[in-house]
Amino acid sequence: MSTATTDRAFARGAFTPRPGAAPLPRMIRAQALLETRMLLRNGEQLLLTVVIPALLLVLFSAVDIVDTGKGRSVDFLAPGILALAVLSTAFTGQAIATGFERRYGVLKRLGASPLPRWALMAAKTCSVLVTEALQVVLLTLIALALGWSPHGDPLAVVLLLLLGTAAFSGLGLLMAGTLKAEATLAAANLVFLLLLVGGGVIVPMDKFSGPVRAVLDLLPISALSGGLRDVLQHGAGMPWGDLGILAVWAVLGLAAAGRFFRWE
Amino acid sequence: MRYEPAVQVTGLVKRYGARTAVDGLDLAVPRGSVTAVLGPNGAGKTTTVEICEGYRRADGGTVRVLGLDPVAQGGELRPRIGVMLQSGGVYPGAHAAEMLRHTATMYADPVDPGLLIERLGLQACGRTPYRRLSGGQQQRLALAMAVVGRPELVFLDEPTAGLDPQARHATWDLVRELRGDGVTVVLTTHFMDEAEQLADDVVIIDGGRAIAAGTPEELCRGGAENTLRFSGRPGLDVGSLLNALPQDSLAAELTPGNYRVEGRIDPQLLATVTSWCAQHGVMPDHLAVERRTLEDVFLELTGKELRA
Numbered sequence: 001m002s003t004a005t006t007d008r009a010f011a012r013g014a015f016t017p018r019p020g021a022a023p024l025p026r027m028i029r030a031q032a033l034l035e036t037r038m039l040l041r042n043g044e045q046l047l048l049t050v051v052i053p054a055l056l057l058v059l060f061s062a063v064d065i066v067d068t069g070k071g072r073s074v075d076f077l078a079p080g081i082l083a084l085a086v087l088s089t090a091f092t093g094q095a096i097a098t099g100f101e102r103r104y105g106v107l108k109r110l111g112a113s114p115l116p117r118w119a120l121m122a123a124k125t126c127s128v129l130v131t132e133a134l135q136v137v138l139l140t141l142i143a144l145a146l147g148w149s150p151h152g153d154p155l156a157v158v159l160l161l162l163l164g165t166a167a168f169s170g171l172g173l174l175m176a177g178t179l180k181a182e183a184t185l186a187a188a189n190l191v192f193l194l195l196l197v198g199g200g201v202i203v204p205m206d207k208f209s210g211p212v213r214a215v216l217d218l219l220p221i222s223a224l225s226g227g228l229r230d231v232l233q234h235g236a237g238m239p240w241g242d243l244g245i246l247a248v249w250a251v252l253g254l255a256a257a258g259r260f261f262r263w264e
Numbered sequence: 265m266r267y268e269p270a271v272q273v274t275g276l277v278k279r280y281g282a283r284t285a286v287d288g289l290d291l292a293v294p295r296g297s298v299t300a301v302l303g304p305n306g307a308g309k310t311t312t313v314e315i316c317e318g319y320r321r322a323d324g325g326t327v328r329v330l331g332l333d334p335v336a337q338g339g340e341l342r343p344r345i346g347v348m349l350q351s352g353g354v355y356p357g358a359h360a361a362e363m364l365r366h367t368a369t370m371y372a373d374p375v376d377p378g379l380l381i382e383r384l385g386l387q388a389c390g391r392t393p394y395r396r397l398s399g400g401q402q403q404r405l406a407l408a409m410a411v412v413g414r415p416e417l418v419f420l421d422e423p424t425a426g427l428d429p430q431a432r433h434a435t436w437d438l439v440r441e442l443r444g445d446g447v448t449v450v451l452t453t454h455f456m457d458e459a460e461q462l463a464d465d466v467v468i469i470d471g472g473r474a475i476a477a478g479t480p481e482e483l484c485r486g487g488a489e490n491t492l493r494f495s496g497r498p499g500l501d502v503g504s505l506l507n508a509l510p511q512d513s514l515a516a517e518l519t520p521g522n523y524r525v526e527g528r529i530d531p532q533l534l535a536t537v538t539s540w541c542a543q544h545g546v547m548p549d550h551l552a553v554e555r556r557t558l559e560d561v562f563l564e565l566t567g568k569e570l571r572a
Contacts, residue, residue, distance in 0.1 A: 010383065015445040017416040020372030021343040030369040034355070034362075041357050100356065109353030109409075112317055113370045114343040264319075 021114030031115060031123035036130050039093060048192070049088045049135060054142055057081045060202055061146045069204060071233070078143040078150070079228035080201040083164065085135040087199075087221055090128050090165045092192040095172035098124070099184035102176060107263045117263075128165060136161070151235035157228065160239065163246035164224040170253020171220075177261030200225040220249040268331055270295045270417050270448040271316055277324030278311050278472075285311045287472035288325070293465070298439060298449040300463035302456070302558075304566050308472040309452040310350060313419050316450070317347050330417060343371065346415035348406045350422050360389035360397065360405045364412060371413035380408045384434060399426040407435060411442065418442060420451040424458060436462055456559040466558065470566045484556045492525040492537065494548035501544075508540045509533065529553050 021027070039045050060066060061074040068076035101107050110120055140148075175184050197203060199221030205213055216222050227242030271293035278286040286308040293299045303309045315322050318334035318341060327334060332341045354363050361381055368374035381387055384404040389397055397405070403426060410418050420439075424432045439462050442449055453459055459466050460480045468476040468483075476483060498520035505525075506515045513527030525537060534553070541548045 010379065010441055013445055014375060014379070015411060015414060015442050015447055017344075017445075017447055018373040018414040019344040019416055022370050022372055027370050030366060034358075034366050037362075038355050038357050104354070104356055105349055105352030106355055108319070109347070109349055111319070112342060112345070112347035112349075113367065114413075115370055116339060 028123045032126035035127035074146045074148045078148045079232045080225045083225035084201045086164045091168035091172040092188045095176045095188040098176035099181040103181035150232045152231035156231045160227045167220040167249035173257040195221040272328045275325035297464040299465045300459035301452045303469040346410035346418040348410035348420045354394045356395040357393045367409045417448045490529040491554040494551040496546040
């Protein structure tokens with residue numbers, strides 16, 4: 001056994017107290033970068049955020065599995081897959097990661113650091129947005145290669161993505177902050193799968209019967225995929241209805257997360 | 265330098281439902297000292313420390329850490345303290361060096377993380393994710409994270425639990441250096457030798473109260489007296505030995521040939537015993553002075569029965 005650990009002392013004064021927090025922007029940036037690195041290093045998370053959306057886009061564009069209506073299927077699929085990317089990162093990925101951070105005392109330990117709680121949440125949001133930006137770029141490139149021709153107002157698209165992120169973040173954090181990590185893992189994956197099928201991502205909403213569809217249309221994923229499709233596929237103006245649904249989910253989800261989130 | 269204690273806890277009460285975890289506890293930690301909080305499992309050590317760190321609210325009593333209320337003034341307090349939790353606290357996928365560097369970026373003027381890594385033998389962790397590090401490596405990383413921000417006050421919750429002897433000594437050396445540089449250290453431990461080695465002050469807590477406090481020497485001096493043992497021929501005249509000894513001493517042949525003297529064991533008494541032996545033609549073998557250890561004191565105070 002090496003004794004290197006005991007025979008080398010620090011110069012006297014190495015620990016002389018000089019306490020103080022780093023500037024907030026530096027802390028938030030470092031935290032956001034670390035969280036993003038943790039996510040990109042995690043195989044399951046990468047599967048969820050990159051591989052599954054990309055695979056679905058390629059597979060369903062190339063093979064006529066689901067009847068996507070008139071026009072090229074990639075024009076129908078690309079907006080749905082962008083909605084799926086937001087769902088996977090802001091909801092499923094964030095819920096699972098945060099649930100395990102809570103379970104392993106990471107949130108607790110960060111709570112003793114100079115980083116304020118709100119700044120930690122801000123860093124998490126930045127990390128989600130950075131990841132989504134990478135997803136959008138990658139998926140857009142794939143879709144364009146498959147012959148996608150998007151329309152519409154980029155501002156409407158950005159608004160939809162941001163409000164969708166807020167809505168899914170609130171719900172994901174609510175789950176991570178109240179359930180056990182294992183329960184969050186299972187539930188977040190199940191919800192991902194259900195919303196993938198029932199939220200207009202790859203299956204057109206008109207495949208569902210009237211009353212079922214009326215309920216499904218109120219889900220945040222349906223509002224996001226529907227809104228993106230209206231704009232990107234049909235060149236519609238600002239989709240106020242869908243934005244409204246997302247805003248309501250965002251307010252409810254974030255308020256509930258703020259109220260019920262437990263750090264330990 | 266202010267003379268106000270680094271930690272001042274008075275009449276602290278904490279309840280979890282019907283259970284009272286801390287029940288009127290007092291604790292004062294002088295600045296620049298190392299204070300060890302000893303106690304059996306469930307005595308309230310971690311609860312007390314976590315209240316000082318601002319993790320939970322007290323149900324009663326007052327807590328001042330560096331003169332601040334740890335909950336209401338937590339934002340002001342946190343940059344000034346270092347915290348080592350009993351376990352966890354690191355992203356399962358993070359590398360040791362990455363996590364320590366990250367922790368360092370949260371502080372204005374941190375210790376060089378590279379030096380700490382080398383010093384605590386964490387270079388060997390390389391790019392191994394935290395979840396696959398050994399328990400000892402995880403402990404040392406948590407220790408490094410607690411001190412990297414150059415805090416005034418460090419809370420270490422069982423810093424050497426599960427460490428091998430080398431790592432334990434490295435941790436002890438680091439605590440001594442912290443003290444030498446004027447950092448106040450509060451540590452909880454199960455290890456009496458750790459408290460004896462490191463602590464200026466020891467607080468023994470049990471049932472949520474501080475039942476004894478003082479320097480290790482003070483605690484060992486009080487209560488039962490010390491003991492001197494020797495062996496020789498069986499059947500020596502203990503009565504004659506007793507006559508030679510000071511008034512309040514005791515002497516007995518415990519088993520044939522094994523003698524015990526109890527009382528104030530000082531050089532004078534030792535000389536009396538050896539000269540009595542010389543007069544009686546006895547060669548005292550295995551002559552040994554036994555002092556009460558902190559462990560004796562601890563067991564006397566907290567009882568020897570096993571606890572749930």
